Amino acid sequence: MNINSFDVFDTVLIRKWARPTDLFLELGSILLQAELIKISTQKWKNLRESAEREARSKSVSSEVTLAQIYEVIAQTLGWSDTEIEQSMNAEVELEFASLYPVRAIQQKIQNLHQDGQRVIYLSDMYLPSNVIQRFLKHHNIWQEGDTLYVSSEFNINKASGKLFEVCLNKEGIKASQLIHLGDNNYSDVKMPKKLGIQAQHFNETQLNRYEQILASSEDLPLKFRSLLAGTSRLCRLQNPETNFHNRVIWDTSANVIAPVLFGFVHWCLSEAQTKGIQRLYFVARDGQILLKIANIICENWNYSIECRYLYGSRQAWHFPAITEIGETELDWIFDPTQFLSVHSVCERVNLNPEQIEDTLAQKGLSKEFWNKNLDNQQRLLLRQIFEKQEVTQLIIEIAATYRKKAIGYFQQEGLADAIPFGIVDIGWHGRLQRSLSQLLNLAGIYPADGVSGFYFGLSKRFKPFPKDNLFAYFSDVDFPSERDSLCHRVLLELFVAADHGGTVRFEKQNCVFTPVLRSQENTKALQWGLQVVHSSIASYVNQLTICLKSSDVDTGSLLSASEKVLKEFVKFPDVNESDVFGSYIFAEDQTENIFYDLAPKYRFIDSLNLILYEHHVHHNIWFAASIQRTSPWVRLILNKKIIATAWKIKSFARRLKKFI
Numbered sequence: 001m002n003i004n005s006f007d008v009f010d011t012v013l014i015r016k017w018a019r020p021t022d023l024f025l026e027l028g029s030i031l032l033q034a035e036l037i038k039i040s041t042q043k044w045k046n047l048r049e050s051a052e053r054e055a056r057s058k059s060v061s062s063e064v065t066l067a068q069i070y071e072v073i074a075q076t077l078g079w080s081d082t083e084i085e086q087s088m089n090a091e092v093e094l095e096f097a098s099l100y101p102v103r104a105i106q107q108k109i110q111n112l113h114q115d116g117q118r119v120i121y122l123s124d125m126y127l128p129s130n131v132i133q134r135f136l137k138h139h140n141i142w143q144e145g146d147t148l149y150v151s152s153e154f155n156i157n158k159a160s161g162k163l164f165e166v167c168l169n170k171e172g173i174k175a176s177q178l179i180h181l182g183d184n185n186y187s188d189v190k191m192p193k194k195l196g197i198q199a200q201h202f203n204e205t206q207l208n209r210y211e212q213i214l215a216s217s218e219d220l221p222l223k224f225r226s227l228l229a230g231t232s233r234l235c236r237l238q239n240p241e242t243n244f245h246n247r248v249i250w251d252t253s254a255n256v257i258a259p260v261l262f263g264f265v266h267w268c269l270s271e272a273q274t275k276g277i278q279r280l281y282f283v284a285r286d287g288q289i290l291l292k293i294a295n296i297i298c299e300n301w302n303y304s305i306e307c308r309y310l311y312g313s314r315q316a317w318h319f320p321a322i323t324e325i326g327e328t329e330l331d332w333i334f335d336p337t338q339f340l341s342v343h344s345v346c347e348r349v350n351l352n353p354e355q356i357e358d359t360l361a362q363k364g365l366s367k368e369f370w371n372k373n374l375d376n377q378q379r380l381l382l383r384q385i386f387e388k389q390e391v392t393q394l395i396i397e398i399a400a401t402y403r404k405k406a407i408g409y410f411q412q413e414g415l416a417d418a419i420p421f422g423i424v425d426i427g428w429h430g431r432l433q434r435s436l437s438q439l440l441n442l443a444g445i446y447p448a449d450g451v452s453g454f455y456f457g458l459s460k461r462f463k464p465f466p467k468d469n470l471f472a473y474f475s476d477v478d479f480p481s482e483r484d485s486l487c488h489r490v491l492l493e494l495f496v497a498a499d500h501g502g503t504v505r506f507e508k509q510n511c512v513f514t515p516v517l518r519s520q521e522n523t524k525a526l527q528w529g530l531q532v533v534h535s536s537i538a539s540y541v542n543q544l545t546i547c548l549k550s551s552d553v554d555t556g557s558l559l560s561a562s563e564k565v566l567k568e569f570v571k572f573p574d575v576n577e578s579d580v581f582g583s584y585i586f587a588e589d590q591t592e593n594i595f596y597d598l599a600p601k602y603r604f605i606d607s608l609n610l611i612l613y614e615h616h617v618h619h620n621i622w623f624a625a626s627i628q629r630t631s632p633w634v635r636l637i638l639n640k641k642i643i644a645t646a647w648k649i650k651s652f653a654r655r656l657k658k659f660i
Contacts, residue, residue, distance in 0.1 A: 007182030285498030578628035599625035
């Protein structure tokens with residue numbers, strides 16, 4: 001009968017710290033507070049590491065106990081036996097508080113126990129076996145009959161193979177009967193295999209590329225970067241998903257989406273608190289997951305800001321704010337989406353094409369064109385129709401009927417309460433805030449201090465009143481930076497997608513104003529795996545706010561960390577990320593008539609269109625991911641140098657033709 005054995009640390013149990021020695025920095029803070037040391041936390045960390053090296057150098061087998069390490073420290077600091085014991089206990093307790101079970105391995109061991117099988121644990125570790133047993137019992141992965149072999153107690157280790165030999169002899173089993181699982185490729189795999197043991201490598205606890213980037217970022221404080229990377233790993237290792245597609249979504253959310261959105265929401269809360277804003281409205285639909293993050297932060301870190309959800313959309317807010325049709329309104333109505341039809345334009349302003357059928361026909365836009373994508377000339381003709389007085393007057397009259405209900409909803413939700421408030425949205429122009437301010441002003445409830453908006457990024461700043469403020473976190477049109485190139489709008493809007501449809505308008509039912517949604521469920525996003533994104537983010541934020549104190553976090557560090565992981569994801573996605581996230585289907589237009597893949601696979605004809613006509617499959621494409629999804633032979637054609645050279649030749653030819 002086979003027996004299963006497991007390495008303990010980094011296989012069965014994992015620390016919240018990115019690297020084991022990072023824990024010593026926190027230990028230094030504890031010892032400093034207890035007045036057991038008088039040196040800095042960094043000096044303590046260095047001392048703890050050097051003491052372990054010195055103790056190992058004095059050992060024939062290089063194996064040492066925790067007591068032997070602290071004897072070296074005591075000689076340096078002149079500690080008494082009592083101080084040694086207190087400090088050792090502090091380290092053990094910190095280890096205990098820092099350890100979490102690896103979900104997959106915990107379940108595997110629990111299943112073995114349920115089947116009546118006992119488990120063997122082997123560990124190259126300086127901690128005593130009774131301490132390690134305590135850790136395992138706490139996480140329900142130790143039961144009576146299990147055994148533990150610790151290198152420091154036998155003065156031999158796994159790396160030499162001798163700890164395995166002792167295990168086999170004491171258990172009275174053949175090497176072929178032992179199935180060992182561990183994270184170290186040498187001591188847990190190669191060495192036991194030499195002895196004939198069935199060894200399996202478990203490498204999921206190793207830092208992946210995102211976690212490595214954060215853990216190695218020396219521009220970030222050590223404790224902060226270690227716990228940030230460690231939290232991503234902890235969340236990733238708690239992945240409950242079984243199918244590959246959803247596992248990729250969970251892991252990417254833990255590594256990229258959650259850190260980026262956490263940084264943004266933390267900034268919103270911090271800025272609001274500094275500016276005396278007592279209430280934040282998270283605007284639908286982007287605000288759904290942002291509100292969830294805010295609620296966790298407020299609960300775990302005791303922020304006193306009230307956070308609410310506010311239904312809104314371009315159609316639900318822009319349209320009722322219309323009192324005239326000028327360039328500002330026409331720019332929104334004729335937002336140049338890739339697909340634009342008579343129907344989609346009319347839907348933006350709650351107009352039926354039949355209401356202006358004769359005017360449309362006069363310009364050559366008869367019914368047969370209403371559902372077709374208009375070319376540039378037809379779009380210009382349609383815009384001219386919308387500038388006609390009879391059409392503008394009709395739109396203004398319809399808008400007035402919608403305005404009263406929108407304002408009623410805002411009053412119901414407390415925007416007229418005289419409580420300082422701000423709105424939170426992902427970006428990008430501030431048009432929604434402009435419409436909100438206009439509506440509040442028309443109702444006579446515009447706040448005395450203006451409306452403040454907090455945005456992930458702003459590429460423009462539209463505001464109707466001088467008192468309005470638009471604040472940007474990651475990318476700001478007024479302060480250009482390298483981060484601007486990372487603001488792929490559709491990709492970021494995927495990050496904050498909601499599980500419900502867009503808001504169309506507001507209605508009053510039984511004295512209550514309610515939003516009318518385009519659909520109750522965001523079906524395509526939910527089918528893709530949106531709930532996995534939300535669950536992973538919630539897990540990450542809860543874990544991070546437990547691992548870190550609010551005093552350990554600053555906006556600048558979070559911003560820098562966000563930039564690092566977002567850059568890696570946006571510009572250098574791997575094949576799996578590209579396939580899963582690139583298959584996300586989105587609608588560019590608010591009316592959601594046409595949907596596109598975020599990163600479609602390029603065909604040969606698509607590559608020719610790009611090279612010859614500079615036309616992508618669509619203009620919101622995530623090209624780095626499309627490249628990864630495209631077949632190798634087409635990918636050769638899409639080489640950056642080939643495309644750049646072709647475009648230079650075309651540009652030269654145009655200039656030459658113009659000159660001739």
